[in-house]
Amino acid sequence: MTTTQYVIGVDLGGTNVRAAVLDEATGKIVSRSANVPSRALDGAEFTAQQCAEAVKQALANIEIGTEHIRGIGMAVPGHIHPKEGEVLWAPNFKDQWLGIPLGKMVSDLLGGARIFLGNDANLAALGEFKYGAGRGSKHLVMFTLGTGIGGGVIVDGRLLTGSDGGAGELGHIFIAGGCPEARGGLAMFGTLEGMAQRDAITERAARKVAMGRRTLLTQGGFNRHNVTPKEICDAAAQGDSLAIEVLEETGHYIGLGVASCVNIFNPEVFVIGGGIAQAGSLLLDPIIRTAEANAVATLYAKCRIVIAELGDNAGIIGGAALVGHELAG
């Protein structure tokens, strides 16, 4: 009889940090913390304390000897050095974190625990690869769609991190350079993020509404500053033509990004994740149409395009997956 081995995943966000203990073989969560405020604007030492607190909470409810816990993996929104657990750049934290040794700080608060860090979208891909929609594959690409757009790539079973951990910034690839429609937040004109991030989607809806068209979105007092991607998805699911158009157009741009990445990576699986992916086939169908029309045919034929499986647990499960990945690599 083999003893069950456990890993701990930590999902550090700008608002909360969450941790969970997972059975490493299955990826099942056996215990989890509450949402602990991440104190993102108070300074790195406070955030490190909150991370340690979340880990302690996740461990408090269960009885597992520390010898059965292989390590802790943390998903962090930023540019992370892969080997040293250092945050090279994380704009969502106090004064922009630059060169914060977060792995060591949290480890020191947890008695020298073994800690690995990775970019949150990179680790979402690693989680889907090991425990989710990409199980059994060796080559995978993932987009995580949200306020921004993140990416992650698995090449021959290994996470692509690049020369100093910054690889996989797939939201920052240019798909429509020079096209005036691009907008949204800080994203560059014509990048995938600029064309398909949350603000680009809601803006696309707002412009159609401003043309005076009938739509379910206005019946509840639609306001372009308040409409959410979820409302657009709900309206589309009820057959609203304006909302369906928004998802079709957004899916087209995402599909150009998928085609580019199929041509670059020749993957077996392409995973679409993030909140808007919950629209399911209303978004996935136009993505697939555009990708099929624009990718190299022999490469497209090898690739299946699927919705992510891990949902809100992507960060926790991806972090947990990093432990075994780093210990093996």
Add this chain to the structure above:
Amino acid sequence: MTTTQYVIGVDLGGTNVRAAVLDEATGKIVSRSANVPSRALDGAEFTAQQCAEAVKQALANIEIGTEHIRGIGMAVPGHIHPKEGEVLWAPNFKDQWLGIPLGKMVSDLLGGARIFLGNDANLAALGEFKYGAGRGSKHLVMFTLGTGIGGGVIVDGRLLTGSDGGAGELGHIFIAGGCPEARGGLAMFGTLEGMAQRDAITERAARKVAMGRRTLLTQGGFNRHNVTPKEICDAAAQGDSLAIEVLEETGHYIGLGVASCVNIFNPEVFVIGGGIAQAGSLLLDPIIRTAEANAVATLYAKCRIVIAELGDNAGIIGGAALVGHELAG
């Protein structure tokens, strides 16, 4: 005293096949064949014979025992299965090659010699990585600019081939989806290839000439069907404003592709190769300007953008580099 080890590189093109024997440690060519017609339209068995003939010619002038030759690497324009030496798709050969076991065919003609195959642009990158502009790096991206645009990527010292050898088709990434200027050959609207391949460059010049502008290009009886990228480069080097504009605009699109790939791969070195790269700083400067303006700053800061060093020998040297790469991997 160690004995010198040799490798053989073969560059198979649509017109000629060339082979050379290289000192593996230095990449220096010690003997080479003539240009042997590749008989691309006569059928695979004829082309295989010509490949074997080129290898025999390269070996004829020197006295090296076969025990000192580690293997043969062949650069082939097409989609190559990395492990099996099979050409999955090569459109430049008779009836489009589909599933041609070229490695085995050539090996059989050479007494069972050990042969590896790779995509020509992939291997150009491998050659620059091992023997050229990328020596000493571990993460490299290369564009090969020509009639089409090919690409190659080195991730952590290994050639990116994807799930079945088709990865690195960097000419087929979308940089300007929906932009009407895109054109050229079979390339898709808005791909890097569509915007910056040979025909796109000459067409860009032809449109400017058609506007009646004064340019050195018309003094010798310019004809849009005859102007070559070399003539454009020569005119630009003499200060011709029209030719300089063509290189600036072309460089801008290439720079968008560079920015995308810097954001995707976080490389240390970005190599620009192919005939038009001989324009040097007239093309490289606009590439660098656009890449710097559009790539993620922390990733751009890690990457140097350089002109390829191997020139016309890219295929031969890249093929030779594949031998050691495959025997090590």
